[in-house]
Amino acid sequence: MTTLETLKISTLAFGRRLMGTAAAAALGLGLGLAVIAGAPAPVMAQDAAAETGKPALWVIRDADSTIYLFGTVHLLRPETVWNSPVVDQAFNSADQIWFEIDNPDDQAAAIPLIQRYGIDRETPLSSRLTAEELVQLNTMAEAMDMQGAMLEPMRPWLAALTLSLAPLTKAGYDPESGVELVFRARALEAGKPISGLETIEEQLQVLSGMSEDAQMAFLRSVLSDYENATVELDRLVDAWAVGDVETLEEIGVTQLRAEDEEFYQALLVRRNANWAGQIDTMMDGEGVIFIAVGAAHLAGDDSVQVLLEQRGYTVERIQ
Numbered sequence: 338m339t340t341l342e343t344l345k346i347s348t349l350a351f352g353r354r355l356m357g358t359a360a361a362a363a364l365g366l367g368l369g370l371a372v373i374a375g376a377p378a379p380v381m382a383q384d385a386a387a388e389t390g391k392p393a394l395w396v397i398r399d400a401d402s403t404i405y406l407f408g409t410v411h412l413l414r415p416e417t418v419w420n421s422p423v424v425d426q427a428f429n430s431a432d433q434i435w436f437e438i439d440n441p442d443d444q445a446a447a448i449p450l451i452q453r454y455g456i457d458r459e460t461p462l463s464s465r466l467t468a469e470e471l472v473q474l475n476t477m478a479e480a481m482d483m484q485g486a487m488l489e490p491m492r493p494w495l496a497a498l499t500l501s502l503a504p505l506t507k508a509g510y511d512p513e514s515g516v517e518l519v520f521r522a523r524a525l526e527a528g529k530p531i532s533g534l535e536t537i538e539e540q541l542q543v544l545s546g547m548s549e550d551a552q553m554a555f556l557r558s559v560l561s562d563y564e565n566a567t568v569e570l571d572r573l574v575d576a577w578a579v580g581d582v583e584t585l586e587e588i589g590v591t592q593l594r595a596e597d598e599e600f601y602q603a604l605l606v607r608r609n610a611n612w613a614g615q616i617d618t619m620m621d622g623e624g625v626i627f628i629a630v631g632a633a634h635l636a637g638d639d640s641v642q643v644l645l646e647q648r649g650y651t652v653e654r655i656q
């Protein structure tokens with residue numbers, strides 16, 4: 338595997354080191370899940386006649402505006418059923434589609450930024466690890482058909498995200514099956530305008546801005562959790578697919594805040610506040626907008642919905 342392919346792999350969705358790397362990958366930032374080795378556009382395999390999923394969906398309305406809020410999981414097993422007639426109707430009625438970023442598989446934009454924020458050639462990764470941790474790192478790298486030496490120039494957060502992909506793909510999770518890529522393909526086919534609430538660079542800065550100690554804790558959690566990495570993710574996806582927002586909050590919000598308030602503020606609170614402000618501005622216009630973002634942003638006391646309610650909007654759950 339080339340260094341470039343490694344960098345592509347490492348754009349796996351961002352997440353929370355202290356809630357488990359698998360759940361982190363699914364509910365973190367939505368960057369570049371299909372950048373993996375130049376992945377092709379996703380196949381929309383879900384048969385509309387057989388769709389039975391019920392992930393949560395909310396709506397806010399005024400006299401001339403309707404905005405739908407849909408929580409996503411950034412990578413799924415291909416067989417996971419999540420769409421529904423209610424979600425289809427909301428999506429099909431929309432004049433605009435909004436994601437966290439407008440093109441999560443934009444390799445040309447992502448790779449230079451990953452190199453800028455994720456590479457440190459002056460401090461080899463191995464110099465930060467114990468002998469035992471190096472053995473663990475090499476074992477995980479081999480599971481991805483990589484050499485541990487290919488991780489040497491990576492900053493700890495980037496190495497952690499690269500390695501976190503191994504147990505997930507081994508368990509059948511596929512970034513190409515992530516919700517955003519399926520919706521994006523549908524939007525392009527229908528000619529719907531696509532926009533992003535933030536940029537690739539802004540997303541990268543969330544993890545690259547972590548302290549070195551926090552990045553190393555993230556990496557060590559990936560190394561130590563390898564054997565059980567999919568346990569929380571399986572639980573999370575099961576909850577998400579049936580609209581169990583309480584369990585999503587427990588896994589994706591409460592655990593994070595209890596362990597790392599600073600990271601919780603950076604990953605969720607400040608971004609949610611930014612997005613609520615943008616949605617407030619959207620409501621000044623007219624038409625129908627469908628917004629799909631990571632499900633953790635739509636759970637808990639600091640969720641986008643709560644922030645919109647504080648601005649005077651009524652947010653109604655319709656699924």
